[in-house]
Amino acid sequence: MSHVFAHRGSSGTYPENTMLAFKKAEKTGCYGLEFDVHMTKDREVVVIHDETVNRTTNGRGAIKDLTLDEIKKLYIKSGWLRKEKIPSLDEVLEWAKSNEMLINIELKNDKIFYEGLEELVVQKVANHQLQDRIIYSTFNHESVKILKKITSCEVAALYSRKGINPVLLAQSLNADAIHANFRVMTPQLMRDCQQHGIPVRLYTLNKPALIQKWLNEGLSGVITDYPELAQKLKDKKE
Known part of the structure; x- marks a missing residue:
């Protein structure tokens, strides 16, 4: 069965990776939520996509050089009009206790390697007792290996380059699932994954025709900026 994941929340309509976008995603009835995390200078974990605050906020600087208070x-x-702020991972996990959405936490440690980020995130999830609702994903394949050693939660390998065999990638990393850019996936590659019992979730599926195409192929997860649209298409198909 295919499931809809809200990419950075309902980010096609609301500010990405904010509590507003997450709460709006919940109201769509979608199955899951996807968001990104980085580590601050004082080793806190915050929910933001970029390595810097420049694009999405009124500030400047790298996450690694700023404290949580800053x-x-x-x-x-x-x-x-409502002024949204960058949420901490603890804030999002605390809110998540009020619903039943599956949570895909993407560790953004492929461009900047945050020493100990894996352990810190896993511990925070354990503190909130949400282990049974978590999927971890990352482009950093060494991080996939670390996560597989320290958690029983599902761990997905992310990739976005053509020419990669997703079955071999998952097997080489002992990953539980594949999260791929839809542009590098083919129906045959997906069928190969399915035959090996490897769930495939694709990002970022926003156009109705694309969503419908991959729903018809039986992918495991639609990762989309428009969860309400994707959920309606999924419900119509079923």
Whole structure:
């Protein structure tokens, strides 16, 4: 069965990776939520996509060079009157206790390797007792190996380059699933994964025709900026 994951929340309509986007995603009835995490200078974990705050906030600087307090003083740049802030992972996990969504935490440690990020994130999830609702994913394949050693949660290998065999990638890393850019996946590669029992989730599926195509192929997860649209297409197909 295919499931819909809200990519950075309902980010096609609301400011990405904010509590507003996450709460709006929940209201769509979608199965899961996907978001990104980085580590701050004082070893806290915050939910943001980029390595810097430059694009999405009114501030400047790398996450690794800013403390949580400094980050919390910033506001998300958006057209909304409500001033959203960068949430901490603890904030999102605490809110997640109020619903039943599956949570895909992407560790953004492929461009900057945050020493100990894997252990810190896994511990925070354990502190909130949400282990049974977590999928970890990362482009850093060494990080996949670390996660597989320290958690029983599902761990997915992310990739976005053509020419990679997803079955061999999953097998070489002992990954539980594959998360791939839809542009590098083919129906045959997906069938190969399915034959080996490897779930495939594709990002970022936003156009109705693309969503419908991959739903018809039986992919495990639609990762989309528009969860309401994807959920309606999924419900119609079923």
